[in-house]
Amino acid sequence: MGYSDQFFKALDITKGKGGNLAKFAKQCGLTAKKLKYYNEHNVVPTGLDLENILKTGNISELLLRLKMGRLDKDIIEAIQQNADTILPLVDSHTASVESPMVECSLEFETELGKLYKGDCYELLKSIESDSIDLIFADPPFNLDKLYPSEINDSLRTEKYIHWCQEWIKECSRVLKPGGSLFLWNLPKWNAALTSYIEGMLTFRHWIGVDIKYSLPIQNRLYPSHYSLLYYIKGDKPNTFHPDRLAMDVCSKCFRELKDYGGYKDKMNPAGINISDIWTDIPPVRHAKYKRRKGSNELSLKLLDRIIEMASNEGDIVFDPFGGSGTTYMAAELKGRKWIGCEIGPADIIQDRFELIDEEREILEGYRKGINALFPEKTRKEREKRDLWTCETVRKKKQSDLFDEKS
Ligand SMILES: C[S@@+](CC[C@H](N)C(=O)[O-])C[C@H]1O[C@@H](n2cnc3c(N)ncnc32)[C@H](O)[C@@H]1O
Incomplete structure (x- = not known):
């Protein structure tokens, strides 16, 4: 749907028949299409576009940002430092925008x-x-x-x-x-x-x-x-x-789809x-x-x-x-x-x-199907095909240890 014309409103641009969009575009050397893009996305222009728009609209970047609701760090710092002064303004605004609701x-x-x-x-x-x-x-x-x-x-x-x-x-x-x-x-x-x-x-x-x-x-x-x-x-x-x-694992051959290399024995039998x-x-x-x-x-x-x-x-x-x-x-x-x-x-x-x-x-x-590296069905299918399972890896590791000791 796009934003609701904050950019155009800030610059007093009006659209449609009898509007001044084409004139504004000509004066600042941009196309109407580009201005519409800024408006639709509520984007603050940068670079040369910004310079030309500010000059034509006779507005400062700060005021443009305030009117578009695009607050940068300077505005936020100013709000923080003047919070007490701004409070009554914000308070009266929130009171006026309460909308009716559907009861439950x-x-x-x-x-x-x-x-x-x-x-x-x-x-x-x-x-x-x-x-x-x-x-x-x-x-x-x-x-x-x-x-x-x-x-x-x-x-x-x-x-x-x-x-x-x-x-x-x-x-x-x-x-x-x-x-x-x-x-x-x-x-x-x-x-x-x-x-x-x-x-x-x-x-x-x-x-x-x-x-x-x-x-x-x-x-x-x-x-x-x-x-x-x-x-x-x-x-x-x-x-x-x-x-x-x-x-x-592959649904046909039950082999693992990723190569876990030599880390089989480090894999948690409870899953990944x-x-x-x-x-x-x-x-x-x-x-x-x-x-x-x-x-x-x-x-x-x-x-x-x-x-x-x-x-x-x-x-x-x-x-x-x-x-x-x-x-x-x-x-x-x-x-x-x-x-x-x-x-x-x-x-x-x-x-x-x-x-x-x-x-x-x-x-x-x-x-x-969860909380096991190889759930029941997968484990059985892998055993049938002589593929490793947590149990075979652990057994092998124990026998390695035994070999090392003896
Ligand atoms: C995306 S669906 C939720 C689907 C849900 N997660 C599911 O799995 O079935 C959003 C629902 O919120 C409801 N809805 C919209 N505005 C609502 C509001 N203000 N209060 C309560 N429900 C609302 C819509 O009627 C719609 O049925």
């Missing part, structure tokens, strides 16, 4: 969780400070998608960022000291949010989750990862027990340390899930991993954006309490809980 009501309850229908910001306001152990949030991506809730998914860029900042601030308030916040979004949006969150929480990881989500675009790299931001409140997480992963690049999370495209159309369902495997890593049984998990309820399902199956919210129809979430046994099977299937 309890939609349904399970043994461990509660799902509310309404605006998550409203629900957040009612949650006690420092009370939640883990928050996972997968908001709409502002891609002009039609959600069953018919929310506006094509906000102006700065409006979308401000909206995210509002609910993230509330999430930070309700998070327990030592609690974890995970944010799932496109890299572009998560990159824009990091410096704001940095002021409230402690950065742990930018996890790249390898899922292709669009067709290749000309003159661009192929978009192949979602960003999963991981923050904690305070300096130490209360809970951190990441799963360990199985070694990648998980990294900040996750390549084993499947997109949810299965025909079976078509009934949850439009809900942008994430894989249960993703939520299983996050919940396992950053919470314990009995902890409280909160997800402000329900969709098809993947977080709530994973939390319920893993014995965590949960609080959920969905602004649109929530019946798909309730229906999903009717089929909880199917979901349990899927989850158990995932968990069978």
Whole structure:
């Protein structure tokens, strides 16, 4: 959608019929297309473009930056040093921008969780400070998608960022000291949010989750990862027990896909340390899930991993954006309490809980394949083919020791 004309407004440029865009462009020796680019991306020009624009607009760089909301270190330092003087101005501004919200009501309850229908910001306001152990949030991506809730998914860029900042601030308030916040979004949006969150929480990881989500675009790299931001409140997480992963092996011959050279005996039989690049999370495209159309369902495997890593049984998990309820399902199956919210129809979430046994099977299937270097099936297949396993390597090492001693 682009930004809302802060650049043009700062320079008194008007677009459309009878506007002065073409005249301004001619006077400063730039094309109207270039000026539109600065406006659309709210980019402060640099170099010769900046000199020419400032001269034509008869404005200083400082005033241009202030009007565009692009604060540099000089402006930030001036604000810090004059905070008391500025306070009444900022106070009166915040009071005037409160917007109406959709009220929340309890939609349904399970043994461990509660799902509310309404605006998550409203629900957040009612949650006690420092009370939640883990928050996972997968908001709409502002891609002009039609959600069953018919929310506006094509906000102006700065409006979308401000909206995210509002609910993230509330999430930070309700998070327990030592609690974890995970944010799932496109890299572009998560990159824009990091410096704001940095002021409230402690950065742990930018996890790249390898899922292709669009067709290749000309003159661009192929978009192949979602960003999963991981923050904690305070300096130490209360809970951190990441799963360990199985070694990648060929599905036909069961040989390892990477060469681990002479380090076989040093490998942990419990599996490989998980990294900040996750390549084993499947997109949810299965025909079976078509009934949850439009809900942008994430894989249960993703939520299983996050919940396992950053919470314990009995902890409280909160997800402000329900969709098809993947977080709530994973939390319920893993014995965590949960609080959920969905602004649109929530019946798909309730229906999903009717089929909880199917979901349990899927989850158990995932968990069978982790926390062992060679899970049961792989180990048996490797033994049949005389390939090394943790057991054979250890046996060999012991006999080497014996040889050395004798
Ligand atoms: C990307 S989907 C979440 C998908 C979910 N993670 C899953 O795996 O099924 C985002 C959801 O947030 C809902 N939503 C958007 N704005 C909301 C708000 N202010 N409060 C609560 N829910 C909201 C949308 O209706 C949509 O269902």
